[in-house]
Amino acid sequence: MSAAAISKSFGKSIQVHLVESDDIGTIGVGEATVPHISAFNRLLEINEAEFVRQTQGTFKLGIMFKDWGKLGDSYVHGFGTIGRDLGLMPFHQYWLKARAMGGAKDLSHYSLNTVAAPQGRFMVPPSDAPPNSPLAEIAYAYHFDAGLYARYLRNLSEAQGVRRTEGKVVAIHQDPESGFVESVQLESGATVSADLFIDCSGFRAMLIEDTLHAGFEDWSEWLPCDRAVAVPCAKVGPPTPYTCSTARSAGWQWRIPLQHRTGNGYVYSSQFISDDEAAAFLLNNLDGEALGEPRPIRFTTGKRKKLWDKNVIAIGLSGGFIEPLESTAIFLIQSGISRLMSLFPHADFDEVLQNTYNAQMDFEYKKIRDFIILHYCVTTREDSDFWKYIRAMRIPDSLRAYIDLFSANGQFFREGTELFGLTSWVQVMVGQGILPKTYHPAVDWVKTSDMLGLVEHVEKVVASNVALMPKHEAFIARHCAAPTVSFKVPVRQ
Ligand SMILES: Cc1cc2nc3c(=O)[nH]c(=O)nc-3n(C[C@H](O)[C@H](O)[C@H](O)COP(=O)(O)OP(=O)(O)OC[C@H]3O[C@@H](n4cnc5c(N)ncnc54)[C@H](O)[C@@H]3O)c2cc1C
Numbered sequence: 247m248s249a250a251a252i253s254k255s256f257g258k259s260i261q262v263h264l265v266e267s268d269d270i271g272t273i274g275v276g277e278a279t280v281p282h283i284s285a286f287n288r289l290l291e292i293n294e295a296e297f298v299r300q301t302q303g304t305f306k307l308g309i310m311f312k313d314w315g316k317l318g319d320s321y322v323h324g325f326g327t328i329g330r331d332l333g334l335m336p337f338h339q340y341w342l343k344a345r346a347m348g349g350a351k352d353l354s355h356y357s358l359n360t361v362a363a364p365q366g367r368f369m370v371p372p373s374d375a376p377p378n379s380p381l382a383e384i385a386y387a388y389h390f391d392a393g394l395y396a397r398y399l400r401n402l403s404e405a406q407g408v409r410r411t412e413g414k415v416v417a418i419h420q421d422p423e424s425g426f427v428e429s430v431q432l433e434s435g436a437t438v439s440a441d442l443f444i445d446c447s448g449f450r451a452m453l454i455e456d457t458l459h460a461g462f463e464d465w466s467e468w469l470p471c472d473r474a475v476a477v478p479c480a481k482v483g484p485p486t487p488y489t490c491s492t493a494r495s496a497g498w499q500w501r502i503p504l505q506h507r508t509g510n511g512y513v514y515s516s517q518f519i520s521d522d523e524a525a526a527f528l529l530n531n532l533d534g535e536a537l538g539e540p541r542p543i544r545f546t547t548g549k550r551k552k553l554w555d556k557n558v559i560a561i562g563l564s565g566g567f568i569e570p571l572e573s574t575a576i577f578l579i580q581s582g583i584s585r586l587m588s589l590f591p592h593a594d595f596d597e598v599l600q601n602t603y604n605a606q607m608d609f610e611y612k613k614i615r616d617f618i619i620l621h622y623c624v625t626t627r628e629d630s631d632f633w634k635y636i637r638a639m640r641i642p643d644s645l646r647a648y649i650d651l652f653s654a655n656g657q658f659f660r661e662g663t664e665l666f667g668l669t670s671w672v673q674v675m676v677g678q679g680i681l682p683k684t685y686h687p688a689v690d691w692v693k694t695s696d697m698l699g700l701v702e703h704v705e706k707v708v709a710s711n712v713a714l715m716p717k718h719e720a721f722i723a724r725h726c727a728a729p730t731v732s733f734k735v736p737v738r739q
Contacts, residue, residue: 247286247576248444248561250399251583253406254290256590263438264403265430267414272396273448273543273563275476277502277509278306278489278573279387280665281325286580290402294370298726300398301390302505304485305368305718307359309572313493314678316626321677322488323572324359326385328669329704334688337704338672342656342685344701347694353676355705358384360673361712368487368718380711387573389489389502389509411438415447418457426557426595427453441593442557444586445564454550454560461551462566468619468641469547470518470632471497471569475525476511476541480534480733484719491571495519495630499531500570505722506731507537513569518632537733545569549611554600559586566611571621574614577665581610606663613664616645617671624649624678649680656682 249264287297297303308324329337337356344350354360358380362368368386375382404410413432421428429439430453445453454460466472485503492499497514512528519527525540549566553559560566561582568574585606589599623641627633641649651657652675660667689697716724 247399247579248446248583248586249403249408250290250406251286252587253403253408255587258407262403262408263440264400264408264410265413265415265432265438266410268412269414272393274393274541275474275509275511275543276392276570276576277504278309278389278500278570280573280577281385281387282577282580283387286583290399292402295726297398298388298390298722299728301388301394302507302728302731303388303390303726304503304505304722305370305487306387306389306489307363307368307384307487309489309491310363310486311491311493311621311674311677313627314491314498314621314625316679317629319677319679321673322354322360322363323670323673323677324354324357324363324385325387326357326359326383326669328353328672329356330700332692332700335686336668336672337700338676339656339686339689340692340697340701342682343689344698346685347698349698350701351705353673356701356708357669357673358708358711359386361708362715363486363488365712366484366486366718367712367715368721369715380708381714386487389485389504391504391506411436415452418453420457424556425458427457442559442591445558445560446562448563449545449567451550451560451564453558454553454555454564458555458558460553460555460560462546463548463551464546465548465568465615466546468639469569469615469622470515470635470639471513472545472547473516473521473524474511474513474543474545474569475521475528476509476543477528477532477539478507478509478537479532480537481506481508482534484717485722487718489573493625493627494527496524496632498571499528501533505728507733508533513571515632518630518635547615549608552600552604553582553607554586554603557591557595559603561586565607568611568615568618571618572614572666574618574665578607578610578614581665582607609662610665612642612644613661613666616642616648617666617674619645620649620671620674621678624675624680626679649675653680653682655684655686657686 249262253262308322310322312320371382371384415430416433417431419429427443429437431437490501496519500511502509512524514524545567553565562579589603591599622636658668658671
């Protein structure tokens with residue numbers, strides 16, 4: 247992603263040299279995204295249908311969370327808007343009053359995405375949709391095969407002039423005085439020198455940590471999951487237009503539908519379940535036959551204290567990791583790249599650029615961290631030691647402040663450029679069982695009959711528009727069906 251975006255934006259003024267090792271390979275997970283990825287693809291002038299076909303992609307209207315607040319609960323965190331705002335107040339404030347009066351259904355009935363997703367319906371906004379129709383603003387992201395996306399971007403980058411060297415980096419050379427990285431040495435003996443290095447070495451963090459010792463801020467106290475086991479399985483039905491996340495006894499399980507297979511994983515805390523138990527649990531909870539052996543992955547939640555240090559910028563897993571509950575890692579890569587392009591240095595590496603980059607990325611990571619903790623911290627589950635730990639754990643003050651304000655009268659204020667806005671926070675707070683004590687008094691300035699009429703009207707408009715949408719599978723078959731792939735199912739001993 248870094249090589250593709252920088253070569254596209256800066257053209258021949260910058261020479262990009264990509265070093266990767268086929269022997270080491272990529273992490274091979276990371277298949278669900280947030281809507282911002284479309285902007286990245288547009289920057290690269292990627293045709294959407296072609297991209298979905300090439301990556302065995304499907305479309306995503308949001309995430310279905312099962313068993314999070316309590317066993318048996320289910321809600322969808324959908325992209326896009328909730329209802330229609332009126333006057334000063336966002337729609338959910340009217341919904342709170344209508345609900346208190348017994349005149350409203352569950353919040354999920356008032357958003358196109360949260361109604362369409364469980365029905366398996368999807369379409370991109372039709373070009374002839376009237377501007378005030380909910381169909382005109384369908385917000386969506388993608389699920390895709392991460393390996394195929396990486397290959398796609400590699401081809402694109404090479405076509406844009408990026409030089410690629412296949413090889414293993416075995417040593418890193420620094421200027422003895424400044425500590426700036428001067429070159430990386432490959433196993434073959436060749437060296438690659440540069441003015442600026444982007445460390446995309448994944449969890450290895452070869453330049454930013456092994457060489458520059460940027461330091462790591464550990465957030466496991468709030469997000470105790472430290473491992474995952476992943477395995478794809480055969481597709482058994484039409485692909486759902488949403489990611490599914492089911493809370494389990496020591497973490498949670500993801501399900502990501504692609505055109506040719508379904509991606510699955512169990513993210514868990516090693517304090518509360520063994521690796522073998524987690525792998526066995528995952529294999530017993532797949533929709534279809536496993537298409538490989540479960541693959542273990544270890545991680546520590548947190549981020550580098552400095553994501554940019556000297557002439558090295560860590561992008562991707564080398565910079566940090568927050569569990570993939572809201573599919574935010576690829577977004578953080580995208581955001582790091584666009585911030586680097588805005589703050590691109592001259593050869594003198596003015597420190598203000600680095601400090602600005604680090605402060606902004608720190609803010610972005612921490613806001614996402616808080617949003618992820620929100621999914622856990624208000625649970626009423628007590629059915630395992632993991633959930634008992636979660637219930638008793640302290641949470642960051644920044645998150646406590648958001649929860650307290652919302653609990654008081656349903657208000658939420660997005661700070662600066664934080665990724666998740668009002669719709670996301672409201673859906674997850676309500677979905678997790680936080681209901682404000684009251685609504686904002688401005689709601690009373692609207693006549694009660696008008697307010698109830700608004701809520702009822704929104705529900706009807708959403709339902710009738712969703713009924714016009716095709717099934718997700720039919721949409722894909724018509725516009726972007728990928729080539730059929732057959733898998734050899736491994737024989738288990
Ligand atoms: C369990 C799990 C689930 C995830 N799910 C999601 C998700 O749903 N959505 C999302 O947005 N993100 C998700 N992510 C994150 C996502 O997978 C990563 O952000 C993304 O794949 C980018 O990884 P990366 O390029 O930083 O690292 P990697 O994929 O590990 O790539 C590292 C690269 O560095 C190269 N390399 C390493 N060492 C050397 C060396 N010595 N010499 C030469 N080359 C070297 C490797 O060859 C490789 O090309 C998930 C991550 C995990 C762990």
